[in-house]
Each structure stands twice: as C-alpha cells, then as structure tokens.
Amino acid sequence: MAKEIDPITLQVIGGALHAIAEQMGNVLYRMSYSSIIRESQDLGAGLFDLDYNTLCESDSTPMHIGSIPGYLHGIEKNIPKTDWKPGDVVIHNHPYYGASHSPDIGIVMPIFYHGELVGFSANTAHHLDIGAATPGLIIDVPDVFAEGMLLNGLKLYEAGKRNETLWRYISGNTRVPGLVMRDLEAQIAAAELGVKLYCELMDTYGRDTVEQASKQLMDYSEHMLRREIAKIPDGDYTAEGFMDDDGRTRDVRLPIKVTVRVRGDDVEVDLTGSSPQVPTAFNVPFEGSTKVACYFAFRALLLDTYTNQEYIPQNEGSFRPVKVTAPLGSIFNPIPPAACEARFNQIQRVVDLIIKALAPVLPDKCTAGNAACLSFASYSGVRETGDYWVLIEVNEAAMGGRPNSDGPDTIEELMRNTRNNPLEDLGMHLPMICDRYEIRDDVFPGAGKYRGGMGVVKSQRFLTPGFMTHESDRNEDAPWGIFGGQDGIPARVRIHNAARAEEPRDVYAKFSGMRAELGDVVSYLSPCGGGFGNPLERDPAKVLDDLLDEFITPEHALEVYGVVLAPVSNGYKWGLDLPATEALRATMRAA
Template structure:
C-alpha cells in the first residue's frame, strides 16, 4: 500500500506525540524522585512483532530495551493476551535492561485483533534487594530483589490483588513502588487508547503501512550513513576500575567496529570475563541497546542531521552486536547483572574513539562515560519506616568538533535530569552542602575544551546507609586530535560536624557503607577530554575561561600558551611568542 507523504508525516508525528504524552503522564504522576524529577524512564508503542514504532525523548536505554522485554515476555508468558491485561516484567535474562527497571506492558486491540503494545519502563527505588536501592557486590540475580517474568498484574481488566500486595510487602518502600507502578499503568493504558484512536481515524491498513514505511525510511537513512564510512575494522580499548569486590583488578573493554558496506558490527571479544558481582551487563536489554545508541548518536543526531529521522526499529536493523557468552557484556545465568551502566557508557565512548579517524567531524573526545548512581537510605525517627533515595550525579562531555564539551551533564547513553536539592530537603533527612563545578583540577585543554564535572556533597542528618556505583577513578577521559586528557573522578566521605580537613577516600563502587549522623559523601565526577590542538583555541576565549574561573592564569599559559597579566588582560605579544615557542618545541 502506497502512503502519500503528507499522511506519512501526520501519522509519524502522531506516533511520536503519543510516546511523548505517555512519558509526560508517567513522570508527572510518579512519586519517587528518580522518575518524577530525574525522568529515568522511557515509553513507546510497538507492533505485534515487538518492533519499535515510536519512543519518548527520555533515557535512550529504556526505550531501546523494551523490544527485548517483549520478547522475554513472549517466551515466558503462559496465558494468551487479553484486552484489559497489564503485564509487569523485569528479568535480566529475559530481555530486561536490569532488574530495577520494571516494564509495564498493555496489549492493544483494534476491532478484535491484537495489533501491538503500549509499554514503558522506569527505574524503581527499591525492589527488595540485598542492600537498599542499589546492588553492586552480590552473588547472583536472586539477591537483586523481586524477579518478575511476564506477571499479569491485571488479567482481563481485573487486578491480581495477591501480586499487588506481594509487590508492596517485598520492598522497603512498598507504597511508593505501588504508586509508581500506578503511574506506569496509567501511561501504558493512555498509550493503548491513543493507538486505538489512531487506528480508528486512519484505518488499520493505513496505520500499519505508514509504520512499516517509517521504519524502512529510518533504516535506509542509517544504512546510507554507514555506507559513507570506509570499510574496515576500527578498534579502541579501555578498562574499568574493578568489579566492586576485587579491588585494583582492572577489567578490560575491547571494541572492534567492523564496517562492511551499509552494515556495522560491534564486536566486544576480548573484554573482561564475567565477574562475581553485579557488575555485569544483560546482553539483550543493555549491551545491544548501548551499541544502537552509539550509532544513532553519531550518525542520526537529531540536531545535526539535515533532515529529521524518526526514532524507531529501523535504527536497530543495520547493527550487529557480538559478545561471547560468559563475558562481562554477555553473562551466564544466574550471574548478577544490576550494576551495568558504566560498562555500557564506556563501551560507547570506545565506539566513538574507534570511529574518530573516519568520522572526525562527528566524533567527540572522551566523556566521563560513567554513571554516579548513589542510594542513600535510613529509618525515619518518628515512624521507623525506611526511606530510600536514589540520585544520578552528572558527569561531563568531551570537547566536540565545533564547540566545548558541556559541563556537569549526564552524557552518552544517559539522559537523566538532576534532582533539585530543594526537593531533597523537603522530603528526606539530608542536606546538600555543596553543588558546583569542580575547581580542584585543571584539564581537558583543546581547541574545544572538555566539559567540567560536578562536585556534590550530601550530608545525612540522622545517619543511614550508602551504596554507590561509579567508574573512572583510574582512567582519564582521553583527548582527541591533540586535545589534552580530562580528569578522573573520586569519592570522599567525611564527618561534617568534626571536619578537620581529612577525608576517607573511597573506591568508585561501595556497598552498604554505614553513615553516622553528620557523615557526608562528596562526589567528584570525571572531566571530559579536549578536542583539537590547544594552541588553536582563540586567546580571547582562553581569557574568558580564566575570567569565568574555568582555569587559572598559570594553566592558560602552560596548556594554551596564552599569557594573561595579573590585572586579567591579554598580553598578545607574550602570547604570540609563547605559542611560537611551544610549537617549535614539538
């Protein structure tokens, strides 16, 4: 069936709008800050064969993983789909991105025929895991909390009260879990309703033909972009600090990107074997999705593309992902696999680095490429009830071909927002004492400098517990095309009431740390690497950096060859001489 261009655009716009509306309902109705404020979620519509038709503009990992959830549900569900069903699912060995990300799926029927699904995923604060909120050092997935395989929370419109109460009774914050699931259900049901309305307006044949053409169009656009890259094997490697238990044992990441015609393969052979903690990555729900995100970011970026390209299943088809069984990117059941984000981000960083020689106008320097995911928890003095707070701290991008790397922002595969410190103080026994750009390092010089990471200090008023998942304490984000490297991250813990200038340095990954009243965690995120020769950065721009407090006069002269007088004016003659001397010394 041939679809005219106008109808195609209208249906494409309608699909995207439905996904955005689903996401809006989800985060506006949720109660936990990780969903309500950070928007750690994704929503979209899918056809009956699990292909992505549209997706919301939230965390890319959530969206790309939902087809894996649907395939996992299909493999494990024991009863047929009925109108009014609501299925919840989070099993990492059956498609889930990791166990705290629970998917809510609603089947969509039109004129008695099953035509697709409305679905979303969101990160839940606590699912009854061994440590509150987050898991790092745990033996297997059974310590990660409740595992749900295609569980029908509603069957034919009737809620399963036994399962509903089970969810409440097996979480430290059971009421909040139920409330957030309620928001997910409302979001998915709205998506199903809007999908049915689209079918009713245009007819099944038109909607399905348009959906197929939109996916084919996205596939064609990505294949064209891949075909423009010279055939070859492009490699990069890095390492992860440790697995959260075996300290100072680095875990290699090796990436080979094979370009053949209009197809690409990401081969992770040679990366670390799976580890005996939760620091592994579910293959279907996270490893593959991270590779899709890398290529979409490089080749189909919404801002830099000449024409808009819909985000749908077509962007997955030209990409093959290879990771040997039993490795960190493809663990074997029942290996734990909850703390899986930093590995994915570093893999994307390596994909970009590998392709930088043939995509210099699209590649960026090394980003923080990690994730600071921290769970604070404790017991309320008045009631004795648990409180659990999960926070995503920002990192920084590397310098880019035409601009500096953005400061203090979630990067690469992540897209979560920061949690307002006012919200924190209103609802939890915590206080944020410091939240600003790092001023303890100077790094990332380049024609376009690397982004500056964040420092955040969070103080527990009544004490409690802390688990933290992060990376890149031993590996600086790399500079690109002559740019300087960035800076590693770090974590300190100190007592605010008796602070004497000393701190307890921590590993990037720590589990179940007991925090006394007044104890403070200070997180310093990695800073991005620079892009291009620092001597090509305009001297006036370097002066602006100094005036803004991004670097000192000494660093400006040492790294950029820019001489700034004590009264903060530019000494052009001295700068010209200094840069000439630095160039000659090379």
C-alpha cells in the same frame, strides 16, 4: 502488496506516533511519586507492533525505550500472543529475559482494535527499591536472586481485573511500598493512554494505513542509517579501556575492548577481548543493555536530530543495521545466575569507545573522551516509625571537546539523559542536606582547541545514621584527548564527617551498604572531559573566559595554551597580551 502511503500522510502519522509516545512519558513522570522518576525522568515509553518492533519512543532515557523489545520477547516465553486479553497488564523485570536490569520494571498492555490484537503499549521506569540485598542499589551480591523481586512476565491485571495476590506480594517486598506502588499505578496509566491514543489514530486513518505507514517509517529510518554507515570506509576499528574493579576485588582492572567492523552499509560491534564475567553484580544483561548501548551509539553519531536536515523517526529501523557480538560468559553477556544489576558504567564506556574507535574516520562527528561513567548513589535509613526512607540520585559529569565547540559542563552525557534532582526536594522529604553542589574547582579540564567539559562536585550530608551504596567508576582511567588534545581528569569519591571536622579521605568508586553516621558527608567529583585539538590553536579569548570563570589559572593558560595574560584595571582583573601570546605560541610550536 499494501499501497504505499504518500509522503504527507506518512509525515503526519509519524508525528502522531511520536506525540503519543511523548504523552505517555509525560503522564508517567508527572504521576510518579519517587524522585528518580518524577524528577530525574529515569523512564521510557512507546508503542510496539505485533513483531515487537519499536514504532515510536519518548524523548527520555535512551536505555529504557531501546530495551523494551527485549522485554516483549522475554514475556513471550511465558505469555504467547494468543494468551493476551483486552485489559491485561503484564509486569516484567527479569534481566535474563530481556530486561535492561532488575530495578527497571516494565509495564506492558496489549492493544486490541475491533477485537483483534494489533500491538502493545509499554513503558519502563527505574524503581526505588525492589527488595534487594541493600536498599535502592546493589553491587556486591552473589547472584541474580539477590537483586530482589524477579517478575518474569506476570499478569498484574487479567482482562481488567487486578491480581491482588501479586499486588500484595510486590507491596510487601519493597522497603518503600508507598512510592513503588504509586509509581506502578503511574506506569499503568501511561500504558492505558498509549492504548487509547493508538486506537484513536487507527480510527482516524484506518488500521491498514497506520500499519503500512509504520512499516515505511521503519524502513526509512533503516535506510537513513545505512546511508550514513556506507560513508564510513570499510575496516575494523578498535579502541580499549578499563573499568576500575568489580566492587569486591579491589585494584583488579577489567579490560573493555571494542572492535567496530564496517562492511558496506552494515556494522558490527564486537566486544571480544573484554573482561570475563565477574562474581558481583557488575555484569551487563546482553539483550536489554549491551545491545541497546550499541544501537544508541550509532543513532547518536550518525542520525543526530540537530545535525540532520531530514526528519528521522525514532523507531526499530535504526536498530536493524547494527549487529552486536559479545562472548557468552563475558562481562557483556553473562551466564545466569550471575548478578547483573550494576551495569550502566560499562555500557557508557562501550559507547565512548565506539566513538574513540571511529574518531579517525569520523573526525567531524566524534568527541574527545567523555566522562562515560555514572555516579548512581543510593542513600537510605530507617525512621523512628520503623519505615525506610530511600533516595536514589544520578550525578552529572561532562562531555569531551567537540569538533566545533567545548564539551558541555556538568551534564548527563551519552546514554543517561536524566534530569538532576532538585535540592529542595531532598530537603523537604528526607533527613539529608546538600552541603555543596557546583562545578568542580580542584582540577583543570582537558586542554584542547576545544576544551573538555568541567565535572560536578556534590556533597551530601546525613542528618541521621543510615546507609549508602554507590555505583560508579572511572577513578583510574581518565577521559582521552584527541587530535592533539590533552586527557581529561578521572573521578573521585571522598568521605568525611562534618561534625568531627575530619579531613576528607578518598574511597573506591563503588561500595555496597556502607554504614553512615550522623554528620557523614559523601562527596562525588565527576570526571572532566578530554580536549579536542591542539591547545595552541584555542582562541585566546576563550582561554581568558576560562580564567575569568576560574576553570584555569594564569600559569595553566601560559604553560598549556601559550596565552599570556596581564593584569588590568577594567574590572575584569585580567586581559590578553596578544603580541606576546603569538610569539610564545610560535616558540612552543617550534619546540
């Protein structure tokens, strides 16, 4: 039996592992060329042991790093461990062999220490275009083969020598090779750094010590999650919602049902009752996305970094107590060759519904309904030179009210964790301009003791004819209020032509390959979060702040919050009438 590592050394090695993953992620996004990686940081990086357990992960998009063990298991079907050589680089993105979805290309390098395979350095990043049916993003396609290049565990480098045929194949099958190939080079550099730093860590402490520390750290994270799960009363907890449509068959809702079964220190997320798989790409890869969403939900709810005094490493241990069930042939476990690229809105809703299901027994940890969707927009066109330009951006939304504070406004909530794309970057490189980018002002946030967050509105205008694909949802199902809070506001997508002074018209949340003319403006208005707690318990001063911020009107403050506001002449326009507020609230409570 291996010797137990003392707590101080354990902490030092744990910190070193996390620092390696962070440095890998930093190299990847700083060296990349496409804005979706370079600015939005739509990526993940980390180290993995011989059993494909996550040893550490970068603080980036949770979806990416949690999926890499699935990539490694998928790669093993083509490359057994005995076939790895020092200097190998494997590329992989097949959604039915563990990948999160096809645009998320994984790069994996083996780690050899003194001639022996000891683990893997790996990362994933969302690539701008992989030659799919429509530029950048896809929704309405018939099968997985229409998603573009499927790279199933292929050696891009073998023993340090690049496979030029494969390199040329990838370069020749993307609309933007100048960006995609440079992004791949950044991924390779990040993986190489992971190999180097992990070997240096073993040089410092010894292989046996590092491997034993890694096992103890994983066991510790598992113990910490099990400890928190055990505090939840045993039972079955259910929540339901729906998606707008599948991107083709309009106005046909897709049910989402989540049942959380808690038994002792184990938990199962059962998605039975959710929609059957659909004939478009609006399905979810089970290994690379569905399971990862459920792992994330419990780590976020129960092991939040800022609400736990103990240091809890981000590793495989936090996955072990969580079982995930989804019937084969359902939207969360499709049967190949069903397309499954447009999967993020669905897993956002799974996380939100897990929170909703557990809210009655975890009232101090849950939020009201979050936006729990994704506005993933792809803009594209062809330059006069005949070259494509492609932009992918992720638009912010909002969180629901929380046990002790309002929901954050205009934020990448839940599983997204990406950064917004600077407008200057858009203007410098692409024939588009942003006409509007601000907090939504056409609706009120979900009212509550702690209100829901305000959504964002972004309007992008084409300066040349082009194309657009928009992957989104939640135009119909508003974020839920909780404990007396009111529901939030659903999303909207609007289009008009600025040159023709048209009135904006509402369109469906998702559409594929829409032709855009010069002057077309596409506006996305994201959901606003639901409210937490009775609005009549909201601090009147916070209601006044919302009025001064122009989030609400005096009439809304009076009718919903029972707060009486009076005009004043101190430069703030409005002030509180507290005696009248107390009297009105007493009357409203009695009613």
